[in-house]
Amino acid sequence: MLANWEMIARLLCAAVLGGAIGFERERLLWAAGLRTHMLVCVGSCLIIIVSAYGFQDVLGQKNVVLDPSRIAAQVVSGVGFLGAGTILFRGEAVKGLTTAASLWAVAGVGLASGSGLYLAALVGTIIILAVLAGVKPIEERYRRRIQTRTITLLARRGEFSIEMLRQASGPYARRIQQFVLKQTGTEDLDEAEISFVRLSEAALQEIAAKLKAMPGVTQVEGPDVS
Structure with missing residues (x-):
């Protein structure tokens, strides 16, 4: 016992x-x-x-x-x-x-x-x-590191393309997971939803700054974009 x-x-x-x-x-x-x-x-x-x-x-x-x-x-x-x-x-x-x-x-x-x-x-x-x-x-x-980061972009109709996104992304272009371009309710604006994977916040801020400086782009926003 x-x-x-x-x-x-x-x-x-x-x-x-x-x-x-x-x-x-x-x-x-x-x-x-x-x-x-x-x-x-x-x-x-x-x-x-x-x-x-x-x-x-x-x-x-x-x-x-x-x-x-x-x-x-x-x-x-x-x-x-x-x-x-x-x-x-x-x-x-x-x-x-x-x-x-x-x-x-x-x-x-x-x-x-x-x-x-x-x-x-x-x-x-x-x-x-x-x-x-x-x-x-x-x-x-x-x-x-592996989470998806999303940017929403507004640009004048027909003035933004995937080639411009790749140019702004530079070495991070291979991190693009999804690119969706669609018309908005406003006749002269397109909306682009861009998703990146395995992208740091600093790199996202860098890409967002380049996108904002591009001709035709009127707005860039997202949860991690300041």
Whole structure:
């Protein structure tokens, strides 16, 4: 039978490690924050302790076999239901996947703590925190590099073409993803929607300045154009 001090140590370890991960989510004001992660971690720890040591009084009976791994498997699959509650759909955007994944991972930390695998629980927590806090700036920097930037341009009818756009884009012409030229409600103006991919904000500003200086162009605007 597991000693009382060891049982308490495992539960406290789960609470501390789960809280460390939950604090990172709480810092970003997600619904599943400090308390949720602590509860999932401690709950997983308690479940695996009960699974491994809670039925020892019946193990001596005939035809009774204990398989603690079955309970652990149920925790791993069952916590997915809780994680699904943190996922939000806003139009075409999906929010909360990372928090759902952290809940799933923190359940693993709780199972490791409850099994007495303190090193695995500690290292797992460090890696999870590194992924949540350390990798995010790298991920955001990469997304900014590959995101699509759009310019809307107004020009006098028939005085703007794709060749002029390529001339203004210079070495960035290969970053042009889409060029759509259409008539506006005003008879003497055309509207061009231009999309670039993998283009920095500084390069976009440079292209926008060249477009503004071109003859026939009356207006250049966009979310990243000043």
